[in-house]
Amino acid sequence: MDLSAVAFYVFSILIIGSAAIMVFAKNIVHSAFALMFxxxxVAAFYALLYAGFVAVTQLLVxxxxxxxxxxxxxxLTTRGYFEKVRTRTVALLxxxxxxxxxxxxxxxxxxxxxxxxxPLEDGQVTMTGLGELLLTDFMLPFQVTGVLLLLAIIGAVLMASRARYPQQRPHPDNPGHPEGDPKGPQEPGQDPQQSADGDKGSG
Known part of the structure; x- marks a missing residue:
C-alpha cells in the first residue's frame, strides 16, 4: 500500500467522521466547524487527484x-451563536x-x-495557464464574480452594523422619546444607569 492510498483512507475517515458530527451535533457552531473539516x-481529495487549482478553490470558496x-x-442572529438545534422525531423516519x-x-x-x-498523471493545464485564461478569454465572468463578492462583503458589513447599532423608533405616546426609553436619548458615552441615578437624586 503506497502513501497515496494511506492518505486516501485517512481523509475518508476524516470526511465521514466530521460529516457525522455535522449531522448529529446539537450545537450549530459545532456543526459548522465539523463542516469545515x-x-x-474534500479539498485533500482534489489534491490527491493532481487538481491543485480545484483544491485551492475548494478551500477559498x-x-x-x-x-x-x-x-x-x-x-448575527438574536438567539446567539450557541443555539441548540432540535430535530423532531417525525422528521427522522x-x-x-x-x-x-x-x-x-x-x-x-x-x-x-x-x-x-x-495511473494518474499531472494535467496539462497549469496554474499559469488558468491565470491567463481568467484574464483573457474569461475576463468578464471573472470581473462579475469579483463584483458579486464585493456586494456580499458590503451586505455583511451592513448586517453587522445594524445588529450592533439598532435603530430606535419614536415612542407612540411621545414622538420625541425613543421607543422603550422614556428618559429620551442618552448622551454619547453616558451610562444609562448613571443617568437614572442622577434623575432620582435631582427629584
Whole structure:
C-alpha cells in the first residue's frame, strides 16, 4: 500500500467522521466547524487527484467563504451563536429512508462500475495557464464574480452594523422619546444607569 492510498483512507475517515458530527451535533457552531473539516477533506481529495487549482478553490470558496458566511449568519442572529438545534422525531423516519436510498444507489454504482486502473498523471493545464485564461478569454465572468463578492462583503458589513447599532423608533405616546426609553436619548458615552441615578437624586 503506497502513501497515496494511506492518505486516501485517512481523509475518508476524516470526511465521514466530521460529516457525522455535522449531522448529529446539537450545537450549530459545532456543526459548522465539523463542516469545515469535511470540506477540507474534500479539498485533500482534489489534491490527491493532481487538481491543485480545484483544491485551492475548494478551500477559498467553501472553507473561507461559505463556512464564514454560515458562522456570520449564526452569530448575527438574536438567539446567539450557541443555539441548540432540535430535530423532531417525525422528521427522522423520512430522512433516514432518503439517506438509505441514496446510500444504496451509491454502493450499487461503486460495485457495478468498472473503474479505470490507469495511473494518474499531472494535467496539462497549469496554474499559469488558468491565470491567463481568467484574464483573457474569461475576463468578464471573472470581473462579475469579483463584483458579486464585493456586494456580499458590503451586505455583511451592513448586517453587522445594524445588529450592533439598532435603530430606535419614536415612542407612540411621545414622538420625541425613543421607543422603550422614556428618559429620551442618552448622551454619547453616558451610562444609562448613571443617568437614572442622577434623575432620582435631582427629584
Amino acid at each position: 469535511t470540506l477540507a477533506g 467553501y472553507v473561507g467563504g461559505i463556512l464564514v458566511l454560515i458562522l456570520f449568519g449564526v452569530m 423520512p430522512s433516514s429512508i432518503f439517506v438509505a436510498i441514496i446510500g444504496a444507489l451509491l454502493i450499487a454504482v461503486f460495485v457495478t462500475t468498472e473503474w479505470s486502473k490507469m
